[in-house]
Amino acid sequence: MTEYGRGPGSAPWHPEDPLYGDGGWGGQQAQPGPSPYGGQPQHHPEQAQQHYGNWDGGAQGDPYGQGQHGYQQYPGHGGPPYPDPYQQQGQQYPQQGPDGQHYQQGPQNVQPYPGQGGQGYGDDGWGGGQEQVAYPADPGDPYDGAQTGAYGGDQPDHYRTPDAYPPPEPPHRRQAEPEPEPDWDPGPDQGEHAFFAGGDDEDGAESDDEADGTRGRGDRRGRGGKAKKRRNGCACLIVVLVLGGGVGGVGYFGYQYYQSRFGAAPDYAGDGTSEQVTVTIPKGSGGYAIGQALKDAGVVKSVGAFVAAQEQNPNGKTLQAGTYTLHKQMSAAAAVQLMLSPKSKSNLIIAEGWRNTKVYAAIDGRLQLKPGTTQALAAKDWKSFGLPAWANANSGIKDPLEGFLYPSSYAVAKGMKPDDVLKQMVDTAKEKYAEYGIEAKAKSLNLDNPLQVLTVASLVQAEGKSKRDFEKVATVVYNRLKPANTETNGLLDFDSTVNYLRGESTLATGSVDDLRKIDDPYNTYRNKGLPPGPIDNPGEVAIKAALNPAKGNWYYFVSISDNETLFAETNAEQNRNREKYLEEQKKGQ
Numbered sequence: 001m002t003e004y005g006r007g008p009g010s011a012p013w014h015p016e017d018p019l020y021g022d023g024g025w026g027g028q029q030a031q032p033g034p035s036p037y038g039g040q041p042q043h044h045p046e047q048a049q050q051h052y053g054n055w056d057g058g059a060q061g062d063p064y065g066q067g068q069h070g071y072q073q074y075p076g077h078g079g080p081p082y083p084d085p086y087q088q089q090g091q092q093y094p095q096q097g098p099d100g101q102h103y104q105q106g107p108q109n110v111q112p113y114p115g116q117g118g119q120g121y122g123d124d125g126w127g128g129g130q131e132q133v134a135y136p137a138d139p140g141d142p143y144d145g146a147q148t149g150a151y152g153g154d155q156p157d158h159y160r161t162p163d164a165y166p167p168p169e170p171p172h173r174r175q176a177e178p179e180p181e182p183d184w185d186p187g188p189d190q191g192e193h194a195f196f197a198g199g200d201d202e203d204g205a206e207s208d209d210e211a212d213g214t215r216g217r218g219d220r221r222g223r224g225g226k227a228k229k230r231r232n233g234c235a236c237l238i239v240v241l242v243l244g245g246g247v248g249g250v251g252y253f254g255y256q257y258y259q260s261r262f263g264a265a266p267d268y269a270g271d272g273t274s275e276q277v278t279v280t281i282p283k284g285s286g287g288y289a290i291g292q293a294l295k296d297a298g299v300v301k302s303v304g305a306f307v308a309a310q311e312q313n314p315n316g317k318t319l320q321a322g323t324y325t326l327h328k329q330m331s332a333a334a335a336v337q338l339m340l341s342p343k344s345k346s347n348l349i350i351a352e353g354w355r356n357t358k359v360y361a362a363i364d365g366r367l368q369l370k371p372g373t374t375q376a377l378a379a380k381d382w383k384s385f386g387l388p389a390w391a392n393a394n395s396g397i398k399d400p401l402e403g404f405l406y407p408s409s410y411a412v413a414k415g416m417k418p419d420d421v422l423k424q425m426v427d428t429a430k431e432k433y434a435e436y437g438i439e440a441k442a443k444s445l446n447l448d449n450p451l452q453v454l455t456v457a458s459l460v461q462a463e464g465k466s467k468r469d470f471e472k473v474a475t476v477v478y479n480r481l482k483p484a485n486t487e488t489n490g491l492l493d494f495d496s497t498v499n500y501l502r503g504e505s506t507l508a509t510g511s512v513d514d515l516r517k518i519d520d521p522y523n524t525y526r527n528k529g530l531p532p533g534p535i536d537n538p539g540e541v542a543i544k545a546a547l548n549p550a551k552g553n554w555y556y557f558v559s560i561s562d563n564e565t566l567f568a569e570t571n572a573e574q575n576r577n578r579e580k581y582l583e584e585q586k587k588g589q
């Protein structure tokens with residue numbers, strides 16, 4: 001390097017120079033570029049502008065386009081000169097000197113420096129076989145002493161300092177530089193947490209290194225860097241997994257909370273599959289209980305969906321206990337709609353006024369049992385069904401369960417046992433009778449026991465034509481039971497009791513004289529007072545009528561049509577009412 005720019009020798013620029021390493025080893029000469037000094041020529045007054053001589057008879061150009069400075073070849077320097085690549089192309093580059101004049105770049109004569117005999121530039125295998133030329137030092141060198149004096153000699157070798165770049169290599173000796181491994185570990189001395197530091201062993205080792213002063217931070221990284229990085233990587237992975245698991249858990253439970261509070265409940269679509277299932281809804285079940293039973297049976301997908309569908313349906317609140325035949329995987333809305341339809345109900349409905357014989361037959365039919373199975377079981381095991389203590393108050397009762405199979409809707413499906421069904425009915429009756437207060441009101445009605453209250457209610461249920469007349473019918477019963485009764489002399493004279501003992505339901509029971517001849521405790525034409533027990537299973541209206549009879553002196557009544565019943569206080573008035581009844585019967589023939 002010279003004070004005039006890059007010299008013709010093989011010596012490279014300073015490592016920070018942009019043209020460092022462009023010696024043209026690939027067979028190409030470096031292309032001319034902008035001057036590192038801003039394109040202005042360097043001028044030293046003490047030196048005349050001289051040209052290097054062309055050692056091969058040609059001209060050597062300035063590789064940086066600064067042709068205004070020539071280099072004088074000093075005597076004693078021989079050898080083949082450097083060829084000028086620009087001369088071969090016949091190009092000349094005008095340059096502007098410090099005086100504003102343009103200089104024409106042309107052939108230049110290079111004179112050797114003194115002290116160098118005719119030695120060429122040696123490259124030690126670089127292809128030229130010449131020795132390097134020593135140049136004088138430039139006092140104004142911007143690299144501040146990076147190159148003092150000539151190359152070689154006693155000058156210091158800056159390539160051997162620890163911080164210097166490595167010297168250039170010829171093409172056949174070049175090797176790709178390994179990519180530096182990133183070292184992001186701050187180290188304990190830079191505030192690294194002990195969790196990532198790698199343990200006490202490394203700390204101890206580093207302390208030893210610092211004590212002997214032979215190894216630095218870089219050596220410690222070179223000795224144990226990979227192991228520490230593996231430990232640091234595992235620690236970071238654990239932290240990421242813990243944080244990721246926490247975030248995932250919070251997100252999952254947050255989503256579940258949102259769904260349970262604000263999201264739509266899961267639901268099936270459509271009317272369900274072809275598979276049917278029977279679901280029994282217990283008595284007193286609300287929307288959530290019904291939805292849970294349907295979900296357990298696979299009918300609906302969620303309880304919330306059923307409750308929402310029930311609330312949206314105008315008749316959803318009218319759903320009752322019972323047994324329903326539904327499809328699996330139904331939408332909640334479709335399930336509610338089907339349950340409101342009679343097609344889905346599999347309940348056994350016991351109507352008001354049914355005798356036990358009819359109830360037994362209905363149970364046999366629903367359970368697909370042999371006729372008479374349930375009745376035989378009831379006669380045999382009636383004590384096991386939990387009747388109240390006042391139920392069997394008379395030894396002449398034909399069926400102890402009569403009046404205790406309460407009229408209602410019961411879940412009865414194939415596979416159930418008849419005794420389980422009977423127990424459901426008895427339990428319902430006990431619950432209802434306790435609710436109505438039968439036992440407490442018996443004495444106030446001048447009756448001996450609660451069973452007689454139930455018996456009166458069964459007579460009202462059987463004799464009354466219209467429910468609005470039940471209270472008057474109950475008054476007739478109580479008036480005829482009075483000891484001072486002179487109209488019927490304590491006899492009830494009800495055809496319903498004769499039909500019961502006969503097991504019939506007809507109006508043509510026979511003449512009064514013939515009926516008085518029937519010897520049976522249930523024959524009220526022959527026996528004064530109430531029959532031994534109820535003659536049917538009365539409903540709520542009849543029971544309440546028996547508990548709260550109307551006020552009146554009626555001893556007689558006759559129903560001339562389904563909508564009209566005539567009441568009388570005397571027998572003469574009753575006979576007139578019977579004439580009306582006969583006339584109505586003739587009209588219907």
